[in-house]
Amino acid sequence: MKSTEVAGREAEDIKNLVSKIIRGLGSPEPPLNLEHVRELLRLDRHYYRSTDTGLINEFISRMRIGTKQFLARPTLLIDAIRKFELSALWIPDSRRIMVDKAVPKLKWRWNETHEIGHSIIPWHAPFLHGDTQTTLNLKCHEIIEAEANYAAGQLLFLQDRFIDDSRSLPATIESVKQLAADYGNTITSTLWRFIEETSEKPMVAIVSQHPKRPKPDFDPLQPCKYFIPSPTFRHHFGKVTELQLFAGIKDYCSYRSGGHLGNGEVRLADDRGAFHIFEFESFFNRYEALTLGSYKSQCRTAVAVL
Numbered sequence: 200m201k202s203t204e205v206a207g208r209e210a211e212d213i214k215n216l217v218s219k220i221i222r223g224l225g226s227p228e229p230p231l232n233l234e235h236v237r238e239l240l241r242l243d244r245h246y247y248r249s250t251d252t253g254l255i256n257e258f259i260s261r262m263r264i265g266t267k268q269f270l271a272r273p274t275l276l277i278d279a280i281r282k283f284e285l286s287a288l289w290i291p292d293s294r295r296i297m298v299d300k301a302v303p304k305l306k307w308r309w310n311e312t313h314e315i316g317h318s319i320i321p322w323h324a325p326f327l328h329g330d331t332q333t334t335l336n337l338k339c340h341e342i343i344e345a346e347a348n349y350a351a352g353q354l355l356f357l358q359d360r361f362i363d364d365s366r367s368l369p370a371t372i373e374s375v376k377q378l379a380a381d382y383g384n385t386i387t388s389t390l391w392r393f394i395e396e397t398s399e400k401p402m403v404a405i406v407s408q409h410p411k412r413p414k415p416d417f418d419p420l421q422p423c424k425y426f427i428p429s430p431t432f433r434h435h436f437g438k439v440t441e442l443q444l445f446a447g448i449k450d451y452c453s454y455r456s457g458g459h460l461g462n463g464e465v466r467l468a469d470d471r472g473a474f475h476i477f478e479f480e481s482f483f484n485r486y487e488a489l490t491l492g493s494y495k496s497q498c499r500t501a502v503a504v505l
């Protein structure tokens with residue numbers, strides 16, 4: 200299934216909503232603490248759930264949050280002054296925030312942030328309380344879900360911070376694994392984000408079953424669970440199908456039951472019919488096979504044999 204693109208005005212609005220939250224948290228280091236996000240949203244629900252990005256309102260929100268925190272626990276203000284972080288007016292109250300000692304399952308982390316995404320996107324509000332079955336057709340539901348996922352990706356990967364970090368690394372599965380560890384997110388969601396935002400050159404990611412060890416429910420007509428094109432891939436390689444990609448992957452993959460499954464060159468045609476070479480690499484995490492394909496070069500046209 201090809202991922203639904205979030206673009207244009209909606210993408211801009213979601214980016215702005217998320218960057219307000221990141222600024223409100225004082226631009227934290229990864230991994231993002233979701234307890235802190237929830238606490239910030241609780242303290243000023245109204246401001247963080249509006250597309251308002253005016254500086255004055257941001258300042259008023261900081262004051263409101265600072266006041267609420269001060270009233271709840273006056274020593275917080277003293278902490279803030281001590282740490283010279285008064286400008287942020289946001290010191291997470293670790294006594295109030297119940298930090299879950301158990302390591303949260305990575306998948307829950309994504310699901311929870313997806314829900315936070317719905318809750319901060321103002322135009323999702325009418326869909327969240329009504330009978331979604333009747334108010335949303337399938338396409339509309341797909342868009343709403345894609346937008347919540349987009350917000351989750353923006354938030355969990357701290358926007359520009361992840362873009363800077365990933366651009367400094369080569370486009371390999373190893374880099375994706377490293378970034379997943381740094382940001383405390385799943386390898387799949389990290390791969391997704393890596394493709395969506397970071398690359399100028401055409402790239403594609405595929406999440407599928409093990410190409411050489413299909414399970415009984417494998418559907419050969421829809422072999423990819425997710426087919427994630429980068430913006431430039433979407434633009435220039437719009438006719439490439441998941442069947443072509445999967446056939447290319449199957450070609451070089453080994454039968455190994457875990458870890459690196461192999462790498463190889465895959466030829467793909469652009470929208471004008473010219474062939475290009477992509478370097479593909481696959482990894483099996485024992486549940487899903489993750490593949491990263493990045494553009495290498497244009498195919499040389501027929502080479503005369505002398």
Ligand SMILES: [Zn+2]
Nearest residue numbers: 313317344347
């Ligand atoms: Zn949802």
